[in-house]
Amino acid sequence: MRRRDFLTLVGGATALLVPRTARAQAYPTRPVRIVVGFAAGGGADTTARLMGQWLPERLGQQFIIENRPGAGSNIGAEAVAKAAADGYTLLLVTTANAINATLYDKLNFDFARDIASVAGIMRVPNVMEVNPSLPIKTVPEFIAYAKSNPRTLNYASGGNGTTAHVAGELFRNLTGVNMQHVPYRGIGPALTDLLGGQVQVMFDAMSGSIDHIRAGRLRALAVTTAARSEALPDVPTVGEFVPGFEVSQWYGVGAPKNTPADIIGRLNKEINAGLADPRLKARLADLAGTVLVGSPADFGKLIADETEKWGKVVKSSGAKPD
Numbered sequence: 001m002r003r004r005d006f007l008t009l010v011g012g013a014t015a016l017l018v019p020r021t022a023r024a025q026a027y028p029t030r031p032v033r034i035v036v037g038f039a040a041g042g043g044a045d046t047t048a049r050l051m052g053q054w055l056p057e058r059l060g061q062q063f064i065i066e067n068r069p070g071a072g073s074n075i076g077a078e079a080v081a082k083a084a085a086d087g088y089t090l091l092l093v094t095t096a097n098a099i100n101a102t103l104y105d106k107l108n109f110d111f112a113r114d115i116a117s118v119a120g121i122m123r124v125p126n127v128m129e130v131n132p133s134l135p136i137k138t139v140p141e142f143i144a145y146a147k148s149n150p151r152t153l154n155y156a157s158g159g160n161g162t163t164a165h166v167a168g169e170l171f172r173n174l175t176g177v178n179m180q181h182v183p184y185r186g187i188g189p190a191l192t193d194l195l196g197g198q199v200q201v202m203f204d205a206m207s208g209s210i211d212h213i214r215a216g217r218l219r220a221l222a223v224t225t226a227a228r229s230e231a232l233p234d235v236p237t238v239g240e241f242v243p244g245f246e247v248s249q250w251y252g253v254g255a256p257k258n259t260p261a262d263i264i265g266r267l268n269k270e271i272n273a274g275l276a277d278p279r280l281k282a283r284l285a286d287l288a289g290t291v292l293v294g295s296p297a298d299f300g301k302l303i304a305d306e307t308e309k310w311g312k313v314v315k316s317s318g319a320k321p322d
Contacts, residue, residue, distance in 0.1 A: 037073025081114035087263035102311035117300035119271040120252040120292030126224040146177035153179040158187035167203035169317040
């Protein structure tokens with residue numbers, strides 16, 4: 001009787017494991033959506049499309065990119081937060097989601113509670129860049145000029161709460177310089193005015209400015225990451241002159257809360273495989289990206305740390321949504 005009871009117990013436990021294992025092996029059985037909270041053509045969209053090309057090779061189903069721009073990416077994030085937790089609706093997670101957690105007083109979702117971390121993809125430096133007409137070639141020169149000419153320097157961003165905005169606020173907090181924030185409705189118009197000299201400085205994503213820097217239309221003073229960028233190896237970091245300064249844009253994948261752990265694990269495995277593949281890795285490097293290989297917990301920690309960091313900057317700056 002004891003042996004029979006034992007075998008029955010083992011058989012029951014095995015039966016419980018079979019559906020979960022079969023589900024992980026079968027997923028996905030239909031196309032998967034990756035929701036991007038920004039319009040087509042930007043860094044987030046490009047990153048999502050690169051993953052949308054890679055994942056079908058590994059998982060055998062189409063990954064469809066769905067752009068849901070608006071409210072600083074909150075429209076897309078809310079759509080995923082309220083979607084079925086079955087692995088067929090994913091979110092391209094960006095730095096904006098960490099910033100928005102504090103920037104917006106009232107959201108119809110809680111990002112930390114409602115979105116499960118799946119995997120990081122890459123980190124991209126911003127670059128502190130000026131119009132070449134400005135007689136400044138280094139970060140110390142910029143700080144000295146700004147302090148000698150208070151409120152004469154304008155820094156541009158693609159809107160309140162964007163990475164370019166909070167990077168400028170962090171720089172002001174750490175250096176004490178007095179410069180005026182000029183928010184635009186998108187990074188494109190901001191870059192146009194920087195090139196034209198209507199504004200003097202911007203902390204732009206390197207992927208959007210590197211061609212202008214190489215052509216001499218903009219002057220790079222420093223990159224904003226903790227380490228120098230391979231894309232601009234001779235350009236120092238801001239942190240070399242301003243201790244504690246570090247800013248980057250990062251991208252990853254999230255899913256609705258309660259998405260089965262085995263599905264999240266499968267997606268994490270295949271995304272990490274892509275980040276190790278020379279072809280995809282080279283494409284991300286073309287965007288000045290450094291891959292973020294790791295577990296779902298690793299990506300979750302990055303989001304939590306960035307949410308706390310930018311929450312402090314947003315509160316101290318008094319930034320509000322456009």
